[in-house]
Structure formats: C-alpha cells, structure tokens
Amino acid sequence: MSRKVALIGATGSIGRQAVEIVEAHPELELVAAASGSTPVDGLAPLTQVGGDLTELLERAEPNVVLNAVVGFAGLPVTLWALERGVDLALANKESLVAAGALALAARERGGGRLLPVDSEHSAAFQLQEGRERDSIHSLVLTASGGPFRGRTCDELADVTPEEALAHPTWSMGPKITIDSATLANKGLELIEAHFLFGLPYRQIEVVVHPTSVVHALVRFRDGASLAHLGYPDMRVPISYALTYPNRAATPVPPLDLTSGLTLEFEAPDLDTFPLLRLAREAGERGGTYPCAYNAANEVAVAAFLDGRLAFLAIADVVEETLAAVGGEAAADLAELVESDVEARRLAGDRLKVSA
Numbered sequence: 001m002s003r004k005v006a007l008i009g010a011t012g013s014i015g016r017q018a019v020e021i022v023e024a025h026p027e028l029e030l031v032a033a034a035s036g037s038t039p040v041d042g043l044a045p046l047t048q049v050g051g052d053l054t055e056l057l058e059r060a061e062p063n064v065v066l067n068a069v070v071g072f073a074g075l076p077v078t079l080w081a082l083e084r085g086v087d088l089a090l091a092n093k094e095s096l097v098a099a100g101a102l103a104l105a106a107r108e109r110g111g112g113r114l115l116p117v118d119s120e121h122s123a124a125f126q127l128q129e130g131r132e133r134d135s136i137h138s139l140v141l142t143a144s145g146g147p148f149r150g151r152t153c154d155e156l157a158d159v160t161p162e163e164a165l166a167h168p169t170w171s172m173g174p175k176i177t178i179d180s181a182t183l184a185n186k187g188l189e190l191i192e193a194h195f196l197f198g199l200p201y202r203q204i205e206v207v208v209h210p211t212s213v214v215h216a217l218v219r220f221r222d223g224a225s226l227a228h229l230g231y232p233d234m235r236v237p238i239s240y241a242l243t244y245p246n247r248a249a250t251p252v253p254p255l256d257l258t259s260g261l262t263l264e265f266e267a268p269d270l271d272t273f274p275l276l277r278l279a280r281e282a283g284e285r286g287g288t289y290p291c292a293y294n295a296a297n298e299v300a301v302a303a304f305l306d307g308r309l310a311f312l313a314i315a316d317v318v319e320e321t322l323a324a325v326g327g328e329a330a331a332d333l334a335e336l337v338e339s340d341v342e343a344r345r346l347a348g349d350r351l352k353v354s355a
C-alpha cells in the first residue's frame, strides 16, 4: 500500500536525503514538499514556500509528515501532525524540545506515531521497542564531540564559523553543525530523548564517541546492554521512519567489522562545552526553560554565523538568558510562543552587551 509523504524542509540536508529515499521506494509517494524560501517547484504535486505550511498539509492529506525544518519554525508542522494522528517522522528536534509537554498532549489526543529521525533517537527507539520500561536501567546517547573535541577554552576563543562548520563525521545544515561544535545539539537531543521516551534525565547519559558508529545504547536492569551500530548516514534513520515498521533497504553498506572500526568512548568536557550541562539543567527545571534554551541558542548561533558573536559567547548568551526568564510552564501554544519571543528578546539584549 502506498504511503503519502509530506516533506517539510525539503531543500535542506535532511530534506534532500529524504527525497532520495522516497524516489527509491515505489511504496512511498511524495504528495507535498515545502521550504522556507528556496523554490521547490515540481518536487511534488503540491508545493509551498514559506507562509503557513499547515495549509499545505491540510490539502495534501498525507499518511506521514517528515518535519525537516530547522528551528522553532517547525513547531506548527509538528503540532499539526500530532494533533491529527498523522504519523510524524521528526527531524526537527527543536519543536519537541521547546514544546515537549504540548506536543505529547497533542499526540495523546491524536493517537498517531512519533517516529524519531535523529540518528541517536532512531537507534534508541529501535533498542527500546517491545521492552518493559521497568527493565531499562539507562539510555546512552553518543556524541561525536564535533570538530573541537579535546580543545581548551583558550584554543576556542577565536574559532571562526568556517572552522566550526567543518564537522568530522556528519554533513549537515549550518545550524545543527554549529550546535554539534558547541555540544548544544547533544543538549537538545537529551531533552528530545526525555520527551520521546518518557525517561527521567538521570536515566539519560551522553558519552563522546568520535567515530559515530554506535548511535545509542540501552543498559537493562539485568546487566545487559544493547547498542545500535551503523555507518553515520542519515538515510538510514530517514528510511526507517518513512517505511516503519518494514525497515526497507537503503544504499548504505552493511557494517564491516574487520576494516579497523574504532569504538572509543569518553566523558564529555562540560567545562569547555557548557551548553550540554545547561541543557540538562533546563530540562530538569522543566516548564518553558527548554523553550528558552532553544530560543537563546538559535539567536546566538545565528549571530555567530553572521560574525557578530564569538564562539564561546554562544553559551554565555544561553546561560544569561536562562537566568533571566521566568520559566513557568505554558498552558497553551500562545503562552509557549510568548516564552519563545521573550527568550529571543533577552538573548538579543545579551548580544548587544557582548558586541
């Protein structure tokens, strides 16, 4: 049976790989494609550039929505799919981080599936499928460590956007690549995992694993641990989410264990990369702290990419914004958007001080 796919964020790194996956599978049909500003004419029968993308979704009537938008801008798409019980293949982690409680309530009402596309979360999802929650001791998310792993703060003071954009193992859009260099990406993923799997933060650990071959690991209460391995290639989790539960074939080769795989793990350096620590704190405080973390980070990363902010000051902007917000839980979407706007305003004020 054909699955009608709506691809939102079709022109980005995830979006382009998703088009490749859809084209390779006759059972997947791209019924709608959208972007923020880049033309998408001809990519699907229904297309839209910018504006209210839920209008496109209403017309397209998809079976699955792949949300590959970057940033908080992806929130309406996430909520649209969850509220209607349409399967959501979620790459746009920022929407779940910012609106976790509202998104889970929408999923509860809608009753659809939330299929993670982030490689670590896809792995964690597969490792936990069919397991009793009580049997899980803890979840381990792996981080490549980014291009600046092992450096000291002094060595990071003058790094340029070009240096930060040179990721060692993943080829991705600019925002997530900077987030990988600061470890904010793993911070966002920690909060994402909390909402996706309902695990308390104390049961979610992050370890640095430079070759990105192990994507996640689950420790069980009997002392056994299961790991998910594969070459770092986003087409695998994209395909898994779009063809779930069939696990369709992809062009990615099977893992060759005899060609010198390196499986090393180390603790993250939370002093040099405080954004991971700040994410855990924001997640544990709950309310709209994760929303503020995400908003301030988006503002700071954009300023860094524009050459208006130093690399190390990204964390300062986020930390100071978190100290300034109220953090009360949002009762509805309007209150959440207010929190996002307020955190962006506060982060913008910090930028002026840092400039």
Ligand SMILES: NC(=O)c1ccc[n+]([C@@H]2O[C@H](COP(=O)([O-])OP(=O)(O)OC[C@H]3O[C@@H](n4cnc5c(N)ncnc54)[C@H](OP(=O)(O)O)[C@@H]3O)[C@@H](O)[C@H]2O)c1
Binding pocket: 008, 009, 010, 011, 012, 013, 014, 015, 034, 035, 036, 037, 038, 039, 050, 053, 067, 068, 069, 070, 071, 073, 091, 092, 093, 094, 117, 118, 119, 170, 171, 172, 173, 174, 175, 176, 234
């Ligand atoms: N890239 C990866 O390997 C990877 C891995 C795991 C998770 N993710 C997550 O997947 C998401 C997308 O990442 P990416 O690397 O693919 O980003 P990207 O290459 O920058 O692409 C972003 C996409 O979002 C669209 N977009 C931006 N603002 C929009 C708006 N206001 N309304 C509608 N569409 C908008 C862009 O359209 P335009 O072309 O018009 O700007 C583009 O299609 C992020 O949340 C990221 O964290 C990515």
